Amino acid sequence: MTRAAPPEELRILSPTAILGYGFPEASFATGLARDPHVIAVDAGSSDPGPYYLGAGEPFTDRAAVTRDLRLMLRAGRARRIPVIVGSAGGCGARPHLDITVAIVREIAAEEGLSFRLAVIAADIDRDALLAAQARGALVPLPPGPEATADDVRASTHLVAQMGAEPLVAALAAGADVIVAGRAYDPAVFAALPLAHGFDAGLAVHLGKILECAAIAAVPGSGGDCMLGTLRRDHFLVEPLAPERRCTVVSVAAHTLYEKSDPYRLPGPGGVLDLTATTFAQEDERTVRVAGSRMLTRPYTLKIEGAAPVGFRTVSIAGVRDPSFIAQVDTILDAARARVAANFAGTLAPESWQLLFRLYGRDGVMGTSEPLRTIATPHELGLIVEAVADTQAIADTIVSFARATLLHLGYPGRIATAGNLAFPYSPSDFHAGAVYRFSVYHLLTGIDDPCALFPITLEEVGARTVALARREQP
Structure with missing residues (x-):
């Protein structure tokens, strides 16, 4: 034939x-x-x-x-x-x-x-990947870090x-x-x-x-x-x-x-x-x-793995007061300090993180934004985010941070009814479980x-x- x-x-x-x-x-x-x-x-x-x-x-x-x-x-x-x-x-x-x-x-x-x-x-076998990591066969993808056995073990799913x-x-x-x-x-x-x-x-x-x-x-x-x-x-x-x-x-x-x-x-x-x-x-x-x-x-082979970090809660707000916008970094620092002080005796510091994202200034690129100081925007979008060991802790941190920012005093403040405008009620949202890329390496x-x-x-x-x-x- x-x-x-x-x-x-x-x-x-x-x-x-x-x-x-x-x-x-x-x-x-x-x-x-x-x-x-x-x-x-x-x-x-x-x-x-x-x-x-x-x-x-x-x-x-x-x-x-x-x-x-x-x-x-x-x-x-x-x-x-x-x-x-x-x-x-x-x-x-x-x-x-x-x-x-x-x-x-x-x-x-x-x-x-x-x-x-x-x-x-x-899917790649966890024990096989641990053995590869131990013999140095799981190498970083620059600029990523070295692979660790703890990262491999923490991953819920591992794929090649x-x-x-x-x-x-x-x-x-x-x-x-x-x-x-x-x-x-x-x-x-x-x-x-x-x-x-x-x-x-x-x-x-x-x-x-x-x-x-x-x-x-x-x-x-x-x-x-x-x-x-x-x-x-x-x-x-x-x-x-x-x-x-x-x-x-x-x-x-x-x-x-x-x-x-x-x-x-x-x-x-x-x-x-x-x-x-x-x-x-x-x-x-x-x-x-x-x-x-x-x-x-x-x-x-590129190996990808993801491991749980905690739970996330977010609140979205808008800011339009020019005095608030002009000193927004100082105000956010004050809110961070107030949250940390309030829960210093009840929540372990390593059990939660408080994050702020400012859209209209550097919400997309963060500290890498080259235009963040060129002009003062007339309004900002503010996302208040907490990542914590439990959803309840994340809820608590966002709730307290949001309330703190809503009524925080600052130089030049005129109205006392509230510093933030909320597009939604309720203002706080459960975003659920949070993961990180725990393995992003070459086998x-x-x-x-x-x-x-x-x-x-x-x-x-x-x-x-x-x-x-x-x-x-």
Whole structure:
């Protein structure tokens, strides 16, 4: 039997920047009309912070994820092309993976779909990671600190960011649908090209652009579709909504996205080298990219873990008195001192933190804000925040700090009715559990890129029923 020649072109449809962010059905239909070879989507990010990993909760809405997945699965099965999801549930730990797989099964049952499902877990064993930390194989990602055994033990969930290799293995096993735990963002887009022997540099660079869907277009959108066409010596990217277009500037600018080095992007097993990359306008809406290459290096995996810190309560207020604004730092210092003095005999100092954020001056960048002293704003937004060992302590600290600031005297104060304006009643809100990134390090000494990522295969839907019937005596 003659083996089929590898394709000279692969078309990859990226519906949305993150599963659950949505996409127009018209754009998706335009992409399907281009006869894609795979539908792939990145479902996660560490951008929303450590809470979702620590709590095991998704940061996208279940109904929104179901809507996106339904369209993708129906289209994939109708065309007999793979559907690949990476970083399932947002963070890719076991709870997130289970939620996404449950949605896939529900859709299959409701739509009468059948397929071979591959589920790839990304959770890393705590004892194995402790052993790696002890032998110095868990190294910092600059400028982060050294890993400690206490940080590993404190983490509620620990995941390794898989490369494309486990996804390639799942495709080789005949998977029609792949739901993967935490994954390197470009991996879900590069997997099928790598399985067909396409250049790794071009495949990963294309994946880097497609993982954010139409954000690389003008006007950009994380909730619209992008098509990537990969050939042996270049690739093309184009948005699928007629009002958008890719330009050399928009695609090149997006290539710099989330990078500390404009020419080199490290990932599992290699560094994407862009020193010889070229960008050219193929037509009015399409950009051609060539010259990207992959430099091999010892295989490493990024490890992410989140540990609980305490509980948070917040209060939001506005300030408009120019005298208050002019001396706001002195006033906040006085409130801090008053809270500390009031609870000095009843609450341990290490059991709570009081934080203030000033929007309109430096609420976004804090002490890094370069414009904080250029002009005096006419109003400020003030967030009073407490993080404490218990929700009750956090409530107490915010309540007392808020009341203190409301009636605190200061030079130039005229009215005594209250210093703050509150947009809500009640004014204080429980924000619940607080987590920190306890592990954000590289695991070195990886000999087998697939060893930490077990693949489970199952027949879903009508194929499951048919198999069960065949097994009956």
